[in-house]
Amino acid sequence: MSAEAPSDETDAQDDGFHDFWADDVADEIEARDPDEPIVIKGGVSPSGVAHLGNFNEIMRGYFVAEVLRERGHEVRQVFTSDDKDPLRKLPRKLADEDGNIVGLGEVDAGALGRNLGKPYTAIPDPFGETDSYAAHFASLLKADADRLGVPVEMLSNTEMYENGDFDPVVEHVLENIETAREVLSEYQSKVDDDYVPFNPVCSECGKITETVTDIDLDAGTVEYVCTDMTVGDNTIDGCGHEGTATFREGKLPWRFEWPGQWQVLGVDHEPFGKDHAEGSWPSGKDIAENVLEIEPPVPMVYEWFTLNGEALSSSAGNIVTVPEMLELLEPEVLRYFFALNPRKARDLDLTRLDQLVDDFDRFERAYHGEVDDENLTRFAKRAYPFVVDDVREDRIRLPYTFAAVLGMTDDEDLRIKMARNEGFFDEDTPEDVIDEALERVELARHWAEKMDNQYNYRLQVELPAFDFDADIEAALDDLADFVADGHDGEEIQGEIYETARRHDIEMGDFFAAGYRLFFDDTQGPRLGEFLGELEQDFVVKRLRRED
C-alpha cells in the first residue's frame, strides 16, 4: 500500500492538529526521535476465534505505520501472539482454517480439556492442520491481515522465549525482584514478599506453574513446585513435580511480559483496547519505566465496537470474521471502518451494511473533491490514500442497495443493461470499469441473502399463493396476451401501465400483483424489463396463474 501525500494538506500540521487521527499518533512517535525502524506492535492471546474485533489491534497500528512510512520512516509492524499463556478454559467456539466458526463438538474437545494449563503452543491444533493450537490461531490472523493488505509480522512469544530473546528481561526482573514486587504491588494485591514474577513450565506435565521456591541468578534457573492453579471458579491441578527450569523454560507474568516485549522488540507504539486503559497500561508503563528502565511506547486506546448492537462475544456467537465480512463488502470498506475515529464506540450493524458502504462511497467521492462537506473532505483527503490500495478516478461504485437489486439475476448482460439505464454506465464506459463495478453485485447479493431483507428478490419457480380481485385477474390475462405476442422489456413495462389504466385499477395494486406472482413479494426490480429477459412461455403462464 503506498500513499501519496495530498498536496493541499499542510496548514494543519503546523499547529499540531490533524484531520486524521493517525497523524496525531505519528507526531507523538516522531517527537521521541525513535530509532529506525520504528516498531509498532499489537498482540492478543490466542482464543477460540480470530474475529473482527481483534483487527483493531492490527488495523489501528497499520494506519499509524502507513503515515510514518509516508513521512519517510522505515516501519516494522509486528503482532505478538501471546502463545506461551496457558489455556485457562475451553473456548466454546473455534474457527477452522477457512475462518468458519464451529462449535467444540466438531473437534476433539477432550484433547483440549486434557491440555488445560499448558501453553497454547504445547497444545495440538484441534483441526490437525498446524503445529499447535497457537499456530492455528496465528495463521488465521495472518491470513486475515493478508486479505486486508496489511503487512504484519507475526511473532510467537513462545519462540521468543526459546530463542533467548527474553533472557535479559527475565534476568533483570529477577535480579531486581524487590523493585519488581514493589512496583507491581501497587496494582495487584496478591503481590507479596514471596511473589516471584516468573512462571516455569513443569517439565513433568507441561503446565504453567505458579510456585517458584528458589532463584539461582548465576545458573540462570529457578526451582519450582507444580502446584494447583486457580482459574476463576475452577482449579487446574498441578502434578506436584518439583523441578528446575531455565529462564527459557517458563514465562513472565503478563504484567511483566508486555513491557518485556516493548524492550525486546523496541516497541515505539502500541494501540490497545479500552479494557487495558485502566489496568494493564498504567502498570505496564510503571514497570517499563521503573523496573526495566525503558521508555514505554506511545499508547493509543481504542473503543470497542459492537456487532448488531451487542458486545462481541464468541461464546454468545455474536462475532464476525474477516472472511465473512469480505463476502459482503470490499476490503477497502472494511479498512475504512477502522480508519474512523478510534475513540468512538461504533456499532457494526450488518443489517445496515448499505449505510456503511454508502458512507465509504461518500468518503471516496469526498477525496475526489465531489462532496460539499468541508470536514469530511479534509478527513478524506488525508485518510483515503491509506484506505484504498490503488487511488484512481475512473472507478464506478454502484450504490450498494442497487447492486443488491441487480443481484436478483445472474444474467450479467441484464445487470449491465439495468445499470446503464440508471445512468451508472454510458456508452464510453470501458469494459474493465464495468466489470469492476459489477463486482459489488456479488457482495450485495450475499448480503441480501444473508440478511434476507427487502433486496433479497428471488424469482419464484413455483406459482406463489395469491388472492387477486377479478379486475386484476383480467388485467393480468391481458398482459399475458401482450407478452405472448412477443415484445421486449421496455414495451412490456409500458404495457403494464396501459393495462392498468384500461382496467381502471390502481397502478400500485397491479405491480403488487406482478411482484406477488414472480417474487412472492410486494416489491421488486423494475418489472417490465425484468419480464422481458425471462423465457416468454414462462412469463405468459405465470401471468395466467398456471402451474
Added chain:
RNA sequence: GGGCUGGUAGCUCAGUUAGGCAGAGCGUCUGGCUUUUAACCAGACGGUCGGGGGUUCAAGUCCCUCCCAGCCCGCCA
C-alpha cells in the same frame, strides 16, 4: 463506591484540541422524472447537542454537578 471513555436529528455519524449561526448522509413525507419498486432531481419535516447549573458579549465546545452506557478498580490476560 472510585476511575477511564463515550452520549449531537428516527438511523449512521461529522463538528468538541483552539468558544463564534445546529450540520451531513441515509430514512420519512410531498412533489418531479408525461411509468409502481430501486436509483435520480426538487422541497419539506426532523434537535432540551444526555439533564441541570456556572463562566462569557457569545457554550455542542470551557468549569461544576447529576443521569445513562461500556470498560477498569479480585485473579488472569
